[in-house]
Amino acid sequence: xxxxxxxxxxxxxxxxxxxxxxxxxxxxxxxxxxxxxxxxxxxxxxxxxxxxxxxxxxxxxxxxxxxxxxxxxxxxxxxxxxxxxxxxxxxxxxxxxxxxxxxxxxxxxxxxxxxxxxxxxxxxxxxxxxxxxxxxxxxxxxxxxxxxxxxxxxxxxxxxxxxxxxxxxxxxxxxxxxxxxxxxxxxxxxxxxxxxxxxxxxxxxxxxxxxxxxxxxxxxxxxxxxxxxxxxxxxxxxxxxxxxxxxxxxxxxxxxxxxxxxxxxxxxxxxxxxxxxxxxxxxxxxxxxxxxxxxxxxxxxxxxxxxxxxxxxxxxxxxxxxxxxxxxxxxxx
Amino acid sequence: xxxxxxxxxxxxxxxxxxxxxxxxxxxxxxxxxxxxxxxxxxxxxxxxxxxxxxxxxxxxxxxxxxxxxxxxxxxxxxxxxxxxxxxxxxxxxxxxxxxxxxxxxxxxxxxxxxxxxxxxxxxxxxxxxxxxxxxxxxxxxxxxxxxxxxxxxxxxxxxxxxxxxxxxxxxxxxxxxxxxxxxxxxxxxxxxxxxxxxxxxxxxxxxxxxxxxxxxxxxxxxxxxxxxxxxxxxxxxxxxxxxxxxxxxxxxxxxxxxxxxxxxxxxxxxxxxxxxxxxxxxxxxxxxxxxxxxxxxxxxxxxxxxxxxxxxxxxxxxxxxxxxxxxxxxxxx
Numbered sequence: 188x189x190x191x192x193x194x195x196x197x198x199x200x201x202x203x204x205x206x207x208x209x210x211x212x213x214x215x216x217x218x219x220x221x222x223x224x225x226x227x228x229x230x231x232x233x234x235x236x237x238x239x240x241x242x243x244x245x246x247x248x249x250x251x252x253x254x255x256x257x258x259x260x261x262x263x264x265x266x267x268x269x270x271x272x273x274x275x276x277x278x279x280x281x282x283x284x285x286x287x288x289x290x291x292x293x294x295x296x297x298x299x300x301x302x303x304x305x306x307x308x309x310x311x312x313x314x315x316x317x318x319x320x321x322x323x324x325x326x327x328x329x330x331x332x333x334x335x336x337x338x339x340x341x342x343x344x345x346x347x348x349x350x351x352x353x354x355x356x357x358x359x360x361x362x363x364x365x366x367x368x369x370x371x372x373x374x375x376x377x378x379x380x381x382x383x384x385x386x387x388x389x390x391x392x393x394x395x396x397x398x399x400x401x402x403x404x405x406x407x408x409x410x411x412x413x414x415x416x417x418x419x420x421x422x423x424x425x426x427x428x429x430x431x432x433x434x435x436x437x438x439x440x441x442x443x444x445x446x447x448x449x450x451x452x453x454x455x456x457x458x459x460x461x462x463x464x465x466x467x468x469x470x471x472x473x474x475x476x477x478x479x480x481x482x483x484x485x486x487x488x489x490x491x492x493x494x495x496x497x498x499x500x501x502x503x504x505x506x507x508x509x510x511x512x513x514x515x516x517x518x519x520x
Numbered sequence: 521x522x523x524x525x526x527x528x529x530x531x532x533x534x535x536x537x538x539x540x541x542x543x544x545x546x547x548x549x550x551x552x553x554x555x556x557x558x559x560x561x562x563x564x565x566x567x568x569x570x571x572x573x574x575x576x577x578x579x580x581x582x583x584x585x586x587x588x589x590x591x592x593x594x595x596x597x598x599x600x601x602x603x604x605x606x607x608x609x610x611x612x613x614x615x616x617x618x619x620x621x622x623x624x625x626x627x628x629x630x631x632x633x634x635x636x637x638x639x640x641x642x643x644x645x646x647x648x649x650x651x652x653x654x655x656x657x658x659x660x661x662x663x664x665x666x667x668x669x670x671x672x673x674x675x676x677x678x679x680x681x682x683x684x685x686x687x688x689x690x691x692x693x694x695x696x697x698x699x700x701x702x703x704x705x706x707x708x709x710x711x712x713x714x715x716x717x718x719x720x721x722x723x724x725x726x727x728x729x730x731x732x733x734x735x736x737x738x739x740x741x742x743x744x745x746x747x748x749x750x751x752x753x754x755x756x757x758x759x760x761x762x763x764x765x766x767x768x769x770x771x772x773x774x775x776x777x778x779x780x781x782x783x784x785x786x787x788x789x790x791x792x793x794x795x796x797x798x799x800x801x802x803x804x805x806x807x808x809x810x811x812x813x814x815x816x817x818x819x820x821x822x823x824x825x826x827x828x829x830x831x832x833x834x835x836x837x838x839x840x841x842x843x844x845x846x847x848x849x850x851x852x853x
Contacts, residue, residue, distance in 0.1 A: 320764045331701060334709045368664060368752040376667045376749045400753045401760035416709045419701040420733045420750050424757035427734035428798075431653045432765055435797060439790035450786025457772035457780050461765060 188217055189282040190501045194224040195251040195269040196289025198488045201225070202232060204288065207494020209236045211502075212243065214495065218502055221282055223248050224269040248272040251289075254487065258292030262300065270294065274301040277480050284481030284501035286472075288489050294475065294482065295332050302480045305510055307517030310336075311477035312344050313415070313484065314351070315422060316500075318465055321406030326351055328412055330473055331419035338381040341365070341412050342389055346516040347476040348410035349392045354507035355500075361409035364398035366417055372396060378414060386412065390519050400424070404465070429465060433458075472497045474504065476513060481505045521550055522615040523834045527557040528584040528602040529622025531821045534558075535565060537621065540827020542569045544835075545576065547828065551835055554615055556581050557602040581605040584622075587820065591625030595633065603627065607634040610813050617814030617834035619805075621822050627808065627815065628665050635811045638843055640850030643669075644810035645677050646748070646817065647684070648755060649833075651798055654739030659684055661745055663806060664752035671714040674698070674745050675722055679849045680809040681743035682725045687840035688833075694742035697731035699750055705729060711747060719745065723852045733757070737798070762798060766791075805830045807837065809846060814838045 192208045194201035201224055208220050219242040222229050226247035233243070250268040252261040265271060270289045274297050277285045287294055291313065299311050313332035317325045328344035328351075329336070336344075345363050352361035365386055367379045374397060375383060386394040398407055400421045413421065436458070440451045451458075472485040472493060481504040485497040504510075525541045527534040534557055541553050552575040555562050559580035566576070583601040585594045598604060603622045607630050610618045620627055624646065632644050646665035650658045661677035661684075662669070669677075678696050685694035698719055700712045707730060708716060719727040731740055733754045746754065769791070773784045784791075805818040805826060814837040818830040837843075 320767060334701065366753065368667065368749050376747075379749075400756035401763070403757050403760050404764045405760065414709075416701050416712075417750065417753050420699065420753045421757040423733035424736050424754040425761040427736050427738065428758040428761035429765060430734070431737045432762060432794060432798065434653060435794040436790060439793055440787070443787075443790050446786050447790050450783045450788075450790070453779050453783025454773070454776075454787050455783075457769060457776050457783070460772055461768040464768060465761075465765065 188502050188505055189219045189221065190498050190505070191221045191223060191273045191277055191282045191285040192494065192498060193269045193273045193285065193287035193289055194222050194229060196253070196287060197485065199490050200288060201228060203490040204494050205229060205232045205236070206491040208243070208498060209238050210491060210495040211498035212238050214499060215502060218498070219243065220498070221246050221276060223273040223276070224251075225249070246272055246276060252293045254290050256290055256293065258290060258296045261290065261293045262297040271297060271301070274298060278302055283505035284483065286483045286485060286494065286497040286501050288485040288487055288494070291332075291484060294484055298475055298478045298482045302478045302482065304477055305479055305514040305517070307514060307520065308343055308347070308477035309340050311475050312347060313473050314348060314476050315473040317404060319404050319406035323406055324356065325404070325406060325408065326410050327403070327418050327422065328410060328476060329415040329418050330422055331415045333415040335416070336378070336414045338378060338385045341382040341414065342385050343477065343517060345386055345389060345392050345394065345410065345412045346519070347513050348412065350512045350516045351474065351476060351509055352409045354509050354512060355503055358409055360393040362395045363392050363410040363412060364395055364402070364408035366400060366411050366413035366421065367397035368399070370397050370399055382412070391516060433462065472500070474500065476509070479510055481510060521835050521838055522552045522554065523831050523838070524554045524556060524606045524609055524615045524618040525827065525831060526602045526606045526618065526620035526622055527555050527562060529586070529620060530818065532823050533621060534561060536823040537827050538562060538565045538569070539824040541576070541831060542571050543824060543828040544831035545571050547832060548835060551831070552576065553831070554579050554609060556606040556609070557584075558582070579605055579609060585626045587623050589623060589626065591623060591629045594623065594626045595630040604630060604634070607631060611635055616838035617816065619816045619818060619827065619830040619834050621818040621820055621827070624665075624817060627817055631808055631811045631815045635813045635815065637810055638812055638847040638850070640847060640853065641676055641680070641810035642673050644808050645680060646806050647681060647809050648806040650737060652737050652739035656739055657689065658737070658739060658741065659743050660736070660751050660755065661743060661809060662748040662751050663755055664748045666748040668749070669711070669747045671711060671718045674715040674747065675718050676810065676850060678719055678722060678725050678727065678743065678745045679852070680846050681745065683845045683849045684807065684809060684842055685742045687842050687845060688836055691742055693726040696725050696727045696743040696745060697729065697735070697741035698727075699733060699744050699746035699754065700730035701732070703730050703732055715745070724849060766795065805833070807833065809842070812843055814843060
């Protein structure tokens with residue numbers, strides 16, 4: 188199994204991307220990797236590591252797509268960027284999957300155009316795989332890539348998310364919920380009302396009905412189907428609440444005198460564990476679903492751990508043949 | 521200033537509603553209240569309190585609107601419910617505002633029909649007033665009442681929210697943000713793109729642009745404008761994250777042995793303060809904006825404190841003549 192790692196575009200690139208790639212090689216004996224980016228810089232960084240040279244190669248690129256680049260233009264014009272070079276290698280069958288922390292829009296556009304969409308897929312979805320309170324994971328399809336979706340697209344997301352959870356987590360019949368403003372079947376806006384009807388009729392998925400956004404992180408379902416606009420609102424609201432709460436706790440400790448500081452020292456392992464549990468570093472980023480090849484997005488602020496986990500995730504998706512199974516799953520129509 | 525308290529419909533009604541009403545009388549010397557509901561039960565409860573009898577009266581009702589009632593039907597058929605009796609008294613000018621913890625939909629329909637909408641208002645908004653990390657408040661307009669809003673309605677919400685923050689918090693020029701999936705002006709779905717243009721042109725409001733949902737609770741703006749569907753998603757996601765985090769912290773403490781338990785005892789005041797700060801009890805519920813009279817919604821699970829704060833809020837809105845000023849504010853068109 189060979190995974191490409193786009194070593195540029197993220198906040199801590201290329202150093203943390205390289206560190207993550209090497210760490211993944213350590214974890215998975217049958218993994219090999221291709222690092223894309225400035226060859227001199229990558230080779231210099233690699234000198235700091237011990238690794239099996241037969242399992243790692245560098246594919247040179249001379250440009251980087253930045254977050255301020257317009258996605259479509261960047262993909263068209265920066266043909267020799269670490270991202271486009273990687274996508275082309277993947278398309279040519281030189282690898283089984285790719286990981287990147289670069290511009291999400293460029294990955295969406297580049298992946299959709301260069302890799303192509305699976306048969307039956309209208310638009311690729313960007314799906315965060317969220318840790319939940321049960322200690323398992325929930326996939327959100329879509330988490331922000333697709334705005335103003337038609338109900339049929341939400342149907343595709345349901346199938347794609349179900350395939351992912353089945354293959355990656357061995358869940359025989361993943362529970363699918365539709366993100367809505369109420370749990371009752373008659374609730375919703377025009378889009379979700381239509382989607383609810385449509386989802387009820389899709390064979391091969393386990394649609395359990397509407398769910399409210401307070402269940403985003405409770406593990407009530409395995410797959411949450413949403414228009415990317417709403418998925419984005421839900422994710423960002425959760426992140427916001429998390430950061431506000433931890434910020435207020437920190438502030439309270441600073442102002443709380445010796446008692447609070449001592450309490451914090453004692454409780455620190457618990458607080459840290461909770462923070463880590465709900466952090467995205469552990470999760471290995473979001474996955475694009477609906478493209479013909481495996482593409483995993485690492486958070487722009489991801490470090491070694493995030494890259495390593497993303498590589499492991501891409502490896503698992505390639506082994507589980509997720510893109511092929513999505514194509515099969517969409518043959519219900 | 522006279523405020524009606526609908527003493528039925530919430531989880532802890534009527535006892536906590538009565539307790540909150542009496543507590544509000546204690547706080548505000550020029551307040552008087554009318555309690556609506558089963559007269560015998562209310563009078564029996566009132567015997568447990570000391571209060572100025574000249575400032576409290578009971579208006580008898582013989583029915584209750586429940587949360588399982590269909591809003592429109594309930595308003596039409598349960599004419600002698602504590603809610604409809606209260607709304608009619610308010611309409612007749614017997615009071616200056618009303619507080620209720622009953623069925624939100626029934627309050628929205630009942631308030632819109634019985635009280636009527638202010639001139640220039642297409643639909644009343646239900647606006648939670650959210651505590652934020654800065655220690656101030658942010659109003660979310662709309663928080664769930666209106667689905668599939670037209671951009672012009674979002675414009676009305678911006679004006680209504682601005683008037684509220686100006687009158688209630690003495691903010692001369694409240695900053696208005698449009699809830700969106702990205703901060704850049706060109707971001708959004710069809711609805712928010714159109715709303716962004718429209719908000720830019722409204723005179724008398726301080727529109728600062730799009731905001732992402734991670735700023736729902738940071739206090740980045742004073743007024744957040746949103747379609748009720750998205751507002752609902754944001755609020756529920758925040759609530760969900762809050763409850764998941766506190767749940768995980770609790771779980772960690774239970775499993776963390778003596779050290780964690782001791783840490784918790786020391787840190788408890790801080791954690792409790794944070795929880796209270798972000799809780800809705802302190803806030804006094806959500807307000808309906810756009811109706812001809814003041815109507816405040818207390819959370820269905822609200823207790824004494826929540827009712828008292830809601831009464832104080834209704835009192836402040838009536839004093840500040842919020843409905844009249846919304847009507848003036850909407851004359852920009």
